Amino acid sequence: MASIDIAGITKNFGNIEVLHGIDLDIEDGEFIVLVGPSGCGKSTLLRMIAGLEEVSSGDITIAGRRVNDLAPRDRDIAMVFQSYALYPHMNVAGNMSYSLRLRRTAKDRIAQAVSGAAGKLGLEPLLDRRPKALSGGQRQRVAMGRAIVRQPKAFLFDEPLSNLDARLREQMRAEIKRLHAELGATSIYVTHDQIEAMTLADRIVAMQGGVVQQVGTPLDLYDRPANLFVAGFIGSPGMNFLPGRYDAAPGPAVILADGARIALPLDPGLAPGAEVTLGIRPEHVALGESGGMEAGVDLIEPTGLGIILHLSLQGVGLKAFTADRGVLNSGPSIRVSLPSAHLHLFDSAGNRVALR
Amino acid sequence: MRNFRLIGTVAHRLALLVYIAVALFPLYWLLKIAVTPDKLLYTEGVRLWPSHITWSHFRFVIENSDFPIFFRNSVIVSGSTAVVVTALSSLSGYALSRFSFRFKFWLVGLMLVTQMFPLVMLVAPIFKLLSPLGLTNSLTGLVIVYTAFNLPFATFLMQSFFDGIPKDLEEAAMIDGASQFTAFREIILPLTLPGIAATLGFVFTAAWSELLFALMLISGNDAATFPVGLLGFVSKFAVDFGQMMAAGVLALIPACIFFLLIQRYLVQGLTAGAVKG
Structure with missing residues (x-):
């Protein structure tokens, strides 16, 4: 187990810089999730930690030792690949024990480690099978098993669940979380799925365009997104954004494009007339209350758990989420209001302005 | 319907x-x-x-002609060429598939150019090169020449097999604690067995049936290979078809045995299950 420090990491492919100075301190035993849209550099960063990509500048330190110039095999980390990358000519036991055999571990210790890991993952009946005789979920487990037999300093996961179907993904997600609680190993997990990020992470690192946008606990990112990107990326259905202008008098408020006045809970200290974006999560949009504004109902999506309404508020799209099935009979329009306690405000550069 | x-x-x-x-x-x-x-x-x-x-033609060929020697020579030359070319081309094919290095483009181009010459053009220069080295009229000389001519194509063949193996597998092995060469030897090579078998078979048959250089570089029966020996049945006034065909049938046997040995590796699909599929 070990801490991992990343300081000023950049990565160039030819003349193109894809990572622009990443700083990140990962504590011993922490579960970190790198999340972002494809092409944001999260996988590249992970591969640099693994030693599969060279570092263009900056330092990577694992357990106090600078590893920039160390080969992957000398870094003592394990990695689970998106493709699983199981060795097709070895059976499950062979796949899991390969790293130990390379280290010339004693046979009885190998057998012990393999059966221990197989027990944790429910792989005992499959130890003699070749990878091609396994289902997707089983292959995924073997890939995890291969990582845990070694007891490495850290685990790296590169989108390990994205090849599984939705139900299996949910199941494996819980399993990974359980394993982490059990092993307490430092883990770095790359995904583009914000649900995985929210459910697994001790801390989430949200990335876009090769830059870290925000680092924080899942609820931190959910409740206090640092900018429009994080606000839009975390949460599903995504946060609503309403462009408008700040107005200070008579009280702090945002004037929307159609002239509607939305009161803010406190004075954010902006210049009157400044362009701002108002944000509100779909589950916080209040529906059917007297007062408020009239919104057209474009589309109703029942999910079973609740209902997603696609509304149009004076020409601006607005999504609302509610558990109240009464809205199914709401007709062509509905009254909505935006409670000030749940509003988010972003300045013209897209950065968060504190309202709480 | x-x-x-x-x-x-x-x-x-x-x-x-x-x-x-x-x-x-x-x-x-x-x-x-x-x-x-x-x-x-x-x-x-x-x-x-x-x-x-x-069956008298077969008996004559086996008992009264130099064909056993020709066979032995052909087996030695074709077998060594196949093994040497496959060993070298699996290394060079892997390099072309996985590494990026300077002048790679030009190297590949050069290898392609070597395949464009009619071999007849090269007989004289090759003879001139081998003769002072004492490599004419020797099986070693033939192996060297055949290796040189087959290597470029075999390299491209092996490269295409390596290209078909996901890079993730080596990376996983390297993270598991293997050096790149160990990953190549223990993970990638076993998965390339169909490619190795195909290359072995291709080079073996090419060398087995090669006539031009065998004819030009070898004189006398001691180092002659079987295609050269076959020509011995064509005399100035007659062709002994029966014996020639009997020798031809016998010459098929080693090639058949060779392919029987490698055919199970020629079947593709060994990589199934490596990655998501």
């Missing part, structure tokens, strides 16, 4: 049958003439099978 499919199946099988018949007919004719007594060869006209057969 069902009739349609039936007709399709029948047509498909018929086409295969025709193909097999055309491909195997020369072999059949080879065998037929090898067992036809000399006096029946011209007297019976064109028949699918002679009225009676003889």
